[in-house]
Amino acid sequence: MKARLPLTILTALLIFAAGYAALFIAPEEKTMRAIQRIFYFHLPSWIAMFSAFSVVFYANVAYLITRNRKWDALGVSGVEVGVICCTIGLMTGPLWARPVWGIWWTWDARLTTTFILWLLYIAYLLLRGLLEDPEKKASLSAIFGIFASLDIPLVYLSNRLWRTQHPQPVILGGQGSGLDPTMGKVLLLCVMAVFCVMILVLVDRYRLELLRNECDELRFAIESRGAESGSNPLRADEPALGKAGR
């Protein structure tokens, strides 16, 4: 992959630039002071998560229409990367909440729907681990993935529809919302940095899933030939079908 090295260098530069801008260039917020700067990593992780789960939804629908296993590979890759971004958001949120609210967590609509979203996609990954048949695994996880995605708009709208302890949206919010222009630029830089990392990780995870499919096909070919000749082609000390690196 020729684009890999320039993209990695660009991402590394963006990470350093975003870190510097968030800590030293962005103006300090008047009431929360320094702790507000967590926002520059917290919000981008949610944007990356929404993007990854949107890819999952698209891949799941595409798999059910085409039955092409590449879509299934993209779906599971997106889920894993989305769960990572969601985990980051769920960890950085309480780190902001503790000094500002005085508590780590509260069961308000935004936090609860997000936690449910995280659990749903963890369940998606567990479900895949329980199923052996590749066709059944791909179909059921695509259906479950589409079901899980129903929570995404709920997460997004939760602090618009209900009163929540979570701050009201500052971007695309109602009257009185909005960001200082410098804060907006720094946020954009941080979103770009986290988004580039998400893309890099997603591409690698997708490559891993394609390699696993290739591995499964090779094992199937060996087993088929073994069945034809009447011998067991896979030695007893070798890992089970398609389990390498899982």
Place this chain on the structure above:
Amino acid sequence: MKNFDFLFTAWMVVWAVFFAYEISVARRISQVRQEIGRLKQQLQQQAQG
């Protein structure tokens, strides 16, 4: 800077989680590649024998 410990922890969490995940993916890719190489060899041996 007040609450710098929380801010620093959050900043570390973001990149540490991504970094740890990327390393885990790279490790799994290398394992699967080794497995593919071994299976291809086995398939060749089967074809010859």
